[in-house]
Amino acid sequence: MPQTSTNLPCNIRQATEDDLEALTTVELSATSIFGTIPALADLSSNHxxxxxxxxxxxxxxxxxxxxxxxxxxxxxxxxxxxxxxxxEISTIPESQGKGIGSALIQTVFAYARECVQATKEQPRVSLTTYREVAWNAPFYRRRGFKEVDAEALGPKHVAKMTLDREERDLWRPGYTRCCMLWEEE
Ligand SMILES: CC(C)(COP(=O)(O)OP(=O)(O)OC[C@H]1O[C@@H](n2cnc3c(N)ncnc32)[C@H](O)[C@@H]1OP(=O)(O)O)[C@@H](O)C(=O)NCCC(=O)NCCS
Structure with missing residues (x-):
């Protein structure tokens, strides 16, 4: 079901398999913002x-x-x-700063609530990101995420942090990765 908001310059809907190809282009375009940080500039070709x-x-x-x-x-x-x-979460540069990323996060919160509906567990959403990048950890913190140890979330989160550090070379001088968690209050 498409989700619309009068203030949001877009509709949000669940993707179909036919959408997947276009998403690579969206991400490639979105990550160009990393070109503004010399130590992370090469991430602008990541997708x-x-x-x-x-x-x-x-x-x-x-x-x-x-x-x-x-x-x-x-x-x-x-x-x-x-x-x-x-x-992954991405907004193309021309559309950044208009609330689309925030709305996408809210959509994931709603999905998390749906996932635990039967068990009545607390909805929880995690991610891994850069602590020091303005549109990463600080942005998520303002949306209710808190930094947590990967170990507290489980072995797959630990493995993801290790992969980012040891294989994906995402740790750079002055730029560190962290795990964050949102829990419904
Ligand atoms: C993270 C991202 C999806 C946010 O999407 P968005 O549609 O711009 O999100 P919103 O408009 O809801 O909010 C943007 C927030 O980022 C911050 N932000 C955006 N660009 C910024 C910049 N150049 N410098 C500082 N802050 C910036 C804004 O302050 C805003 O936060 P606030 O509303 O709390 O002040 C988008 O920046 C993006 O695609 N970045 C590249 C890919 C990426 O880093 N993905 C996350 C991987 S963990």
Whole structure:
């Protein structure tokens, strides 16, 4: 069901398999913002592979934000350890700062509530991100996320942090990664 808000310059809906190809372009465009940070500038060519997107699609959900039918953002959320993990969130540069990222996060919160409806557990959403990048940890903190130890979330979160540090080379001088968690109050 498409979700609309009178203030938001887009519709948000669950992605279909046909949307996946376009999401690579969205992410590639979104990450160009990292070009403004010399130590992280190479991340502006980072994007999830088609296989990765298909895996997120089949194990969790992807929501797409569209402006007049044009994809302007997306978020992917997958169950990991005992929480819903935001694997990627992106808004294209021309649409950043208009509340689309915040709305995508709210959509994931609603999905997390749906996931625990039967068990009555507390909805929880996690992610891994940069502490020191303005549109990463500080942005999530203002949306209710708190920094937590990966160990507290489970072995897959620990493995993700290790992968980011040891294989993906995401740790840089002055730029560190952290795990964050949102829990329904
Ligand atoms: C993170 C991202 C999805 C946010 O999307 P968005 O549509 O711009 O989100 P919103 O408009 O709801 O909010 C943007 C927030 O980022 C902050 N922000 C955006 N650009 C910024 C910049 N250049 N410098 C400082 N803060 C910035 C704004 O202050 C705002 O937070 P606030 O409303 O609490 O003040 C978007 O910046 C993006 O795609 N970034 C590149 C990919 C990325 O880093 N993804 C996250 C990986 S963990």
């Amino acid at each position: 999830a592979s088609p296989d990765q997107l298909r895996q997120w699609f089949s194990t969790g959900r992807i929501y797409i934000a569209e402006d007049n039918g044009k994809p302007v953002g997306y978020v992917s959320a997958v169950p990991m350890d005992a929480v819903l993990y935001i694997a």
